[in-house]
Amino acid sequence: PSAAMLSSSSPQKPLFSTFFSQSSFARHTLAHKSSVVRVPPQTDLALCAPLGCGMQTGAGAVLHSLDVRPGSSLAVFGVGSVGMAAVVAAAKIRGAAVVVAVDLQPARLALARELGATHGVLGDAADMVAQIRAATPGGRGVDFAVDYTGVPAVVRTMLDALGSRGRASMVGAPGFGKTAAVDIMDMLTYGKEYVGCCEGDS
Structure with a gap:
């Protein structure tokens, strides 16, 4: 660590990181005991690497923030590694009846179907919302939706x-200062909710 990094510390102040206190790219880090998980010495650490954000955040949003219920429907926007964890959590752990994967890449949609998605919709389709709603009973729309792309316009689509x-x-981070337009009367009339989520609330 550099002197600049350590200059703000003192016996009265603990060292900390400003990126969720996880020091993702550091070789060594100081971490609070609540943030440490002991693994057997023979564990291949490459297997642990995706757990911190990929699984924790992706699955956590489904299991904690949204609390997806068995038999319900969910749309997952962006099925990269984090979004794919959401697909697995919804389909395999929570038993969602309808899991709609939305992405710009057909190969990702195909993999999502293999991992439990019931439907795949291209993210640039002109009738994307109609396709998502059509996947639900009576075309009434999904019970839950989560975005892993970080694209502000996706908020309105969700x-x-x-x-x-x-x-x-929304789990994907668009950066500070970004905004999204919503139909306030639609939210009010249909009782829709939009909730924050930090690392899957896990």
């Missing part, structure tokens, strides 16, 4: 794809 009393969350 909310439009929700059914009555639906719940949406």
Whole structure:
């Protein structure tokens, strides 16, 4: 560590990181005991690498932030590694009846189907929202939606794809100062929810 990095520390102040206190790219780090998980010495650390964000954040949003229920429907926007964890959590752990994967890459949609998604929708389709809603019983819209792309415009798309009393969350980070337009009357009339999520709330 550099002197500049350590200059703000003192016996009264603990050292910390400003990136979720995880020092993702550091070889060594100081971490609070609540953030440490002991693994057997023979464990291949390459197997642990995706757990911290990929699984924790992806699956955590489904299991904690949204609390997806068995038999419900979910749209997952962006099925890279983190979004793919959401697909698996919804389909295999929570038993969602409908899991719609949305992405710009057909290969990712195909993999999502292998891992439990019931439907795949291209993210640049003109009728994307209609396709998502059509995947649900009676075309009423999904019960849950979650975005892993970090594209602000997806917030409105998620909310439009929700059914009555639906719940949406954004996990992908667009950066500070970004905003999204929503239809306030649609939110109010249909009781839709938009909730924050930090690392899957896990």
